[in-house]
Every structure is written in C-alpha cells, then in structure tokens.
Ligand code: CTP
C-alpha cells in the first residue's frame with residue numbers, strides 16, 4: 617500500500633546504480649562470474665524511481681526486467697562496467713555501487729575455444745586485477761557524486777567495512793554479512809549495516825524491496841547533510 621502514498625520527492629536527484637555480477641571471458645564459450653542475482657541493486661533502483669529520482673542502472677548479466685522509469689545500460693565485463701560507470705558518474709548526484717564486480721579477469725582471452733591437451737591433467741589460468749569501479753568514481757576530482765559502496769564480508773564486518781570506506785574514499789558503505797543464511801547473494805531478503813565517517817546504523821533483515829526503500833531514505837539523508 618505504501619506505493620500509493622510515496623511522494624515524488626526526488627525529482628531533482630540523479631542516481632547511477634551498478635548491479636549484478638560481471639562476466640569475465642576466458643575464451644569464446646567460457647567465462648568467470650559469481651552468484652550475484654542483481655536483486656538488491658534492482659530493488660534500490662526501483663525504490664528511488666518510485667520517489668521520482670532519475671535513475672541510470674548499469675547492469676551486469678541478470679535475469680531481471682528493468683524497473684519502470686529506469687534507464688538501463690547493459691554491461692558484461694568489469695572493464696565495460698567501469699567505462700559505463702565513469703561516463704555516468706559525472707552527471708549524477710549519487711553513485712551506488714551494488715555490483716559484485718569480479719576482482720580478477722583472465723590475463724588473456726583466447727580467440728578460439730581452448731582445447732584439452734593430451735597427457736596434461738591440469739591447466740593454469742593466469743588472472744589479473746580488474747579496475748576498482750567504485751574507487752575510480754570516488755576518486756574523481758571534478759563532479760564527484762556522493763559515492764556509496766557495499767561490502768560483502770564473512771567475518772570482522774565493521775573492521776573490513778570501515779577499511780573499504782576509507783581506502784576507497786567513500787561517503788557511505790553498506791556491509792552485508794554473507795555468512796548468514798537468508799541474506800546476501802541470490803536471496804530475496806537481506807540485512808545491512810551502514811557505516812559512514814561519523815556514524816553507523818543497522819538495517820535488520822527484511823525483504824530486499826523494503827530494504828531498498830529504507831536504504832534510499834538513509835542515503836538521501838546523508839547526501840543532503842553533506843550538501844548543507
Ligand atoms: N567494487 C568495485 N570494483 C571492483 C571491486 C569492488 O566497484 N573491482 C565495489 C563493489 O561494488 C562494492 C565495493 O567495491 O561496492 C566492495 O566490494 P567487495 O568485493 O566487498 O570488496 P573488495 O574491495 O573487492 O575487497 P575483497 O573482495 O577483497 O573483500
């Protein structure tokens with residue numbers, strides 16, 4: 617019912633959001649990826665669009681329809697997502713990095729399907745680091761958006777999340793305890809703990825749609841606080 621009473625109070629706010637996994641090619645028929653469903657990022661995009669915000673959703677390969685009133689840009693690799701994110705970042709007020717970006721990609725993409733070699737029972741794939749998309753956006757010196765990251769952790773949540781907050785120069789980080797059942801990757805529910813320079817707030821386990829609405833409210837409050 618809340619949808620009927622939601623004010624379109626974010627008409628003047630432009631938000632870019634990355635969501636889903638990336639896909640890192642090995643050869644023409646194979647790739648490396650992860651279990652990200654994109655549901656959290658899409659829920660955030662939908663929640664913000666319902667409040668009238670102008671949304672650009674930069675999405676890795678997922679099985680989700682674009683939410684209403686959202687401009688979607690489809691990407692596959694981290695390098696493609698990086699390029700799309702940097703192009704979008706400077707004309708958006710807020711950047712939310714929800715994507716599960718592959719940390720590494722194959723050093724070389726074979727141009728033909730890789731074949732087994734007779735007599736070899738192992739093969740070694742060399743990986744190189746991908747660009748850190750959210751750190752590149754937060755590092756912009758001109759037209760830098762208010763920058764929000766996520767942190768997927770299985771232990772020492774606050775310590776690791778705050779480490780990422782400061783190392784990547786973020787305004788806010790949303791920590792996700794991925795060791796807990798029923799939250800995080802591919803789940804319909806999630807719990808988050810938000811950390812920023814001089815505060816923190818727990819958002820308890822809730823359907824990703826509800827959490828998306830709460831998260832947008834928290835992000836907007838901190839964004840406005842910084843503008844003042
Ligand atoms: N991120 C990104 N580009 C990357 C890696 C991560 O933009 N190449 C972003 C994610 O979208 C997220 C944040 O950085 O908002 C933290 O991602 P996470 O995987 O938790 O942290 P990493 O910095 O990759 O560190 P690690 O995986 O080693 O914990």
Ligand code: CA
Nearest residue numbers: 716717718719
């Ligand atoms: Ca990572």
